[in-house]
Amino acid sequence: MPLLRGKPELELVVWPEDRACDRRWLLENIHGAAGVIVMLTDKVDPELLEKAGSSLQVVSTMSVGYEHVDVNAVAKRGLKLGYTPDVLTDAVADLSVMLALMAGRNGGIGISVVQKGQWTEYPWAPFGFCGPQLSTTAASPTRKIGFIGFGRIAQATLARLVPFGITHCLYSSNPSSAPSSERDAQLAQKYNLQSVKRVDIDEVARESDVLFILAPGGSGTYHVVNETLLRKMKPTSILVNASRGTLVDSDALAKALREGWIWGAGIDVVEGEPQVSVDHPLVKEPKCVIVPHIASATLETRRDMATRAAQNLIAAILGGQMPAQVDLRGFA
Known part of the structure; x- marks a missing residue:
C-alpha cells in the first residue's frame, strides 16, 4: 500500500x-x-x-x-x-516438502491424536504411527521423486529434496512443450542425481515414491489425477498437490486412500474450496493432510x-x- x-x-x-x-x-x-x-x-x-x-x-x-x-x-x-x-516460488516449494513429510509420517493422524487428548490410548509400539521415509537409508538407497508439471516451483522443490538423498527425478509436462534434455542433464549433474527424465504421466505415477502436482489449472489439466492414474501408484507412495484443486479428483483420491492404493496425501488446494466441510470425502480420510491454501502464506x-x-x-x-x-x- x-x-x-x-x-x-x-x-x-x-x-x-x-x-x-x-x-x-x-x-x-x-x-x-x-x-x-x-x-x-x-x-x-x-x-x-x-x-x-x-x-x-x-x-x-x-x-x-x-x-x-x-x-x-x-x-x-x-x-x-x-x-x-x-x-512465491520458494514459499510454495517449502510447503510442498512439508506436506510430503506430514503425509508420509502420518503427521495429520498424530496431531489429531494429541489434540483430542487420545495419546494415552496409543502407547508406544514398534511400528506405531510408522510410515515411509522420505530420505534414503542404507537398506533403502533409492528414492524416485515425480512431478506433474516441471516449472519454477517444481524445480525449487527438487532442489529442497536433494539433501534427503533422492536418486531419480521423473516428470511429465505439457505435451506441446519442447523437450529440455540439456537442462535435465544439467540438473542431474548439479544435484548428483542418477537421472532427471521427462516421461509419460503413467510412468511418473508408477515409479514415483512421492508425486508432486505442480502444474497450472485449467481445462487441459482438469482431474489429471483420477482413479485410473491413482491405481497405477505404489501403495507406499505419497501424493502432494500444491497447485490447483481442479487437477485432482477428490472422490478418486479419497477412494485411493481408503482402499490403500497409496499411502497418504498432502493437500494445499481442494476443488470447490473454501466450501470444504467436515463431510468432505478428503477431510474424512485420516491419511490426508489438508491445509487451507496457504502455500504462499x-x-x-x-x-x-x-x-x-x-x-x-x-x-x-x-x-x-x-x-x-x-x-x-x-x-x-
Missing part, C-alpha cells in the same frame, strides 16, 4: 477489510477505474469489466495463477493483465506479491515496463 500511496497522481479506492473483497462492493466501486488489483477470490468476468467502463487499462492479480480471470474478455478489451510469478512472500501487483498496476497506468505481464496474444 505505501507504494501506491506514494503516487499522488493515483486516486485509491480500497476495500477496507482483511478478507476477500465482497463482490457487490467491487461492482459498485470499480466504475471509472484505470486499474484494479484483484485476488484469486475475485472473478474477473465480462460483468466486472463492463462495470469498470472504458477507462480501465489494467487488471493486476496478486497471484501466479489467473484462472479466475476471463483472459479472452480482458484481451478483447485491449487491457493488460499482470500477475506475480517467481516471488509467509509474511515475506505475501508482501512481495502485493508489491509486484502494485508495480504491475503502476507501470501499466503511468507508463513503464510491467514486471510481470501475461502474454495475451492468441486470446480474444
Whole structure:
C-alpha cells in the first residue's frame, strides 16, 4: 500500500477489510477505474469489466495463477493483465516438502491424536504411527521423486529434496512443450542425481515414491489425477498437490486412500474450496493432510506479491515496463 500511496497522481479506492473483497462492493466501486488489483477470490468476468467502463487499462492479480480471470474478455478489451510469478516460488516449494513429510509420517493422524487428548490410548509400539521415509537409508538407497508439471516451483522443490538423498527425478509436462534434455542433464549433474527424465504421466505415477502436482489449472489439466492414474501408484507412495484443486479428483483420491492404493496425501488446494466441510470425502480420510491454501502464506512472500501487483498496476497506468505481464496474444 505505501507504494501506491506514494503516487499522488493515483486516486485509491480500497476495500477496507482483511478478507476477500465482497463482490457487490467491487461492482459498485470499480466504475471509472484505470486499474484494479484483484485476488484469486475475485472473478474477473465480462460483468466486472463492463462495470469498470472504458477507462480501465489494467487488471493486476496478486497471484501466479489467473484462472479466475476471463483472459479472452480482458484481451478483447485491449487491457493488460499482470500477475506475480517467481516471488512465491520458494514459499510454495517449502510447503510442498512439508506436506510430503506430514503425509508420509502420518503427521495429520498424530496431531489429531494429541489434540483430542487420545495419546494415552496409543502407547508406544514398534511400528506405531510408522510410515515411509522420505530420505534414503542404507537398506533403502533409492528414492524416485515425480512431478506433474516441471516449472519454477517444481524445480525449487527438487532442489529442497536433494539433501534427503533422492536418486531419480521423473516428470511429465505439457505435451506441446519442447523437450529440455540439456537442462535435465544439467540438473542431474548439479544435484548428483542418477537421472532427471521427462516421461509419460503413467510412468511418473508408477515409479514415483512421492508425486508432486505442480502444474497450472485449467481445462487441459482438469482431474489429471483420477482413479485410473491413482491405481497405477505404489501403495507406499505419497501424493502432494500444491497447485490447483481442479487437477485432482477428490472422490478418486479419497477412494485411493481408503482402499490403500497409496499411502497418504498432502493437500494445499481442494476443488470447490473454501466450501470444504467436515463431510468432505478428503477431510474424512485420516491419511490426508489438508491445509487451507496457504502455500504462499509467509509474511515475506505475501508482501512481495502485493508489491509486484502494485508495480504491475503502476507501470501499466503511468507508463513503464510491467514486471510481470501475461502474454495475451492468441486470446480474444
